[in-house]
Amino acid sequence: MDTRHLLDPQIASLIDLVPTIELSAGNLPAVREARRRFQEEQPVPPPPDGLVVGERRVPGRAGDPDVRVLVTRPAGAGEPLPALLWIHGGGYVLGSADWDQAAVVPLAAEIGCVVVSVDYRLAPETPHPGPVNDCHAALSWLHGNAADLGVDPARIAVAGVSAGGGLAATLAQKVRDEGRIPLVLQALFVPMLDDRTVTESDPHPHTGEFRWTRASNAFGWSSLLGHEPGRDGVAPYAVAARCEDLGGLPPAFVSVGALDLFLEEDIEYARRLTRAGVPVELHVHPGVPHGIFEGAEVSARMRREMLAAVRRAFAV
Numbered sequence: 001m002d003t004r005h006l007l008d009p010q011i012a013s014l015i016d017l018v019p020t021i022e023l024s025a026g027n028l029p030a031v032r033e034a035r036r037r038f039q040e041e042q043p044v045p046p047p048p049d050g051l052v053v054g055e056r057r058v059p060g061r062a063g064d065p066d067v068r069v070l071v072t073r074p075a076g077a078g079e080p081l082p083a084l085l086w087i088h089g090g091g092y093v094l095g096s097a098d099w100d101q102a103a104v105v106p107l108a109a110e111i112g113c114v115v116v117s118v119d120y121r122l123a124p125e126t127p128h129p130g131p132v133n134d135c136h137a138a139l140s141w142l143h144g145n146a147a148d149l150g151v152d153p154a155r156i157a158v159a160g161v162s163a164g165g166g167l168a169a170t171l172a173q174k175v176r177d178e179g180r181i182p183l184v185l186q187a188l189f190v191p192m193l194d195d196r197t198v199t200e201s202d203p204h205p206h207t208g209e210f211r212w213t214r215a216s217n218a219f220g221w222s223s224l225l226g227h228e229p230g231r232d233g234v235a236p237y238a239v240a241a242r243c244e245d246l247g248g249l250p251p252a253f254v255s256v257g258a259l260d261l262f263l264e265e266d267i268e269y270a271r272r273l274t275r276a277g278v279p280v281e282l283h284v285h286p287g288v289p290h291g292i293f294e295g296a297e298v299s300a301r302m303r304r305e306m307l308a309a310v311r312r313a314f315a316v
Contacts, residue, residue, distance in 0.1 A: 003209045003259055008287030010296040015210055015289070022215040025124070028093060039099060050075055051108055053101075058141035061133045068119040069138050070097045072108040073150065080146070082155035082184075082314035083114040085139050087171075089162030091192065091212065091220035092123045092131060100161070103292075111310055114151050116142050120167070124223035128238040131224070135171050143181045155314050157185035157250075159306070162212070162290070163220065165191025169240035169269070176248050183250040185313035187306055190256050190290055194241035194265035195221040199230030208261035210289035217261055241269055246276040253281045253309040255302050257288025281309055 007015060021031060047053045052075045057066040074081065084107065088100045097119035108115045120134035139158065146153040160168035165188040172186040197203075198218040208214050221229035225238060234242050252273050256266040263284070270282040283305055285298055293299045 001205065001209050003206050003289075006206060006259060006287060007210075007289070008285075008296060008298050010298065011287060011289070011293050014293050014295060018211070018291075020210055020213060022213050023091065023093065023219045024215070025219070028219075032094060035094065035099070045102070047072065047105055048109055051105065053105060058138055060137045064130070064133055064137065065121075067134045067137045067141075068097065069141075070101065070117040070119070071114065071149070072105050072117075073114040074108055074112060077150055080150055080152035081112065081114050082157070083116060083142055083146075083149070083151040084111070084187075084310060085135070085142060085156065085158045085168075085171075086115055086117045087120070087135055087158070087160030087164035087167045088117065089160065089164045089190075089192075090122070091216060092163045092166075092224040093220055094122070095163075107307070107310075110307060111314065113310075113314060114149060123220075124226075127226045128224050128235055132167055132170050132174065132237050135167050136174055139171060139175065139181060154182065155184055155316075156181070157187060157310055157313055158183055159185075159187035159189065159310065160191065161189040161292070163192045165189050166193050166240050169193060170237045170243075172249050173240065173243050173246075174237050176250075184316060185253060185310060186250050187253045187310055188255070188266070188269075189302070189306055190260055190262060191240070191254065191266060191269075192217070192220070192262060193239070193269050194262075195225065195229035195234070195239050196241070197261065197265050204261075204264055207259055207263050208290075210259065210291075212261055212290040214261065241265055246273050246278060249273065249276070249278050251279040251281075251313065253306060255283040255285070255306060257290065258284055258286045259289040261290055 088095045097117040118138040120131045158168040175181045
């Protein structure tokens with residue numbers, strides 16, 4: 001596969017700054033350690049004026065440990081604010097709430113909302129249902145403590161990037177089935193939705209070369225599921241695309257690049273949502289592989305589109 005000529009020109013100039021690594025059980029500890037060291041070396045900027053950032057431990061589901069969350073809110077709000085539950089990416093095996101903070105904290109000011117970032121447990125140490133249960137615990141805490149947090153419980157959205165987008169989608173399915181927490185939007189940014197992508201007999205010829213490969217995807221799904229991807233009988237709420245009934249889910253925003261490994265699974269999920277009567281806003285961006293590329297206008301445009309969708313959902 002050679003898709004470099006299809007890259008957005010600005011992304012082409014940035015693509016080699018972060019080499020593509022194919023994750024495996026053998027190199028996962030080293031990749032995690034390298035990310036940890038890199039993050040420790042980055043200066044932590046103070047929150048922008050008018051924002052307050054705090055750390056909380058919220059009760060986990062029965063039998064689970066407490067869940068660490070980072071809460072960002074505009075200071076001195078005089079009325080209940082909408083809230084966004086943010087779920088980080090990392091293929092279910094990498095990442096943390098801290099890793100996304102530089103991008104997530106400004107959302108509170110730009111949208112005028114409370115943002116709760118979930119530091120869910122990672123696979124393979126914690127396979128399904130641990131990660132989605134942690135996200136569910138954080139959402140339940142957010143909704144149940146809305147008054148104390150200055151949040152309007154009727155204006156809560158879930159959002160996530162990559163594996164976080166997959167968790168946001170399965171979380172939306174879970175709370176729909178429980179009928180307890182209304183959501184105004186599920187914002188799925190380059191979401192990881194379907195383990196069967198890596199088992200296709202005729203894979204897309206132009207996706208998955210950069211940043212997140214088929215090998216990494218297979219490892220991520222195997223780590224989460226506890227078995228190889230593509231098997232029948234997957235547990236409920238483990239794989240968003242395996243849900244048979246998508247009716248009654250909250251409106252969805254879906255954004256993906258045309259060179260992203262998740263291209264076809266994301267388009268298919270959006271198609272199925274529309275068939276189920278769910279309002280969907282779908283964006284496919286040419287020349288974009290998986291990830292966010294700081295300095296590329298197309299990445300900035302993708303972010304603006306998501307912000308606009310969240311604002312519209314909160315305005316209802």
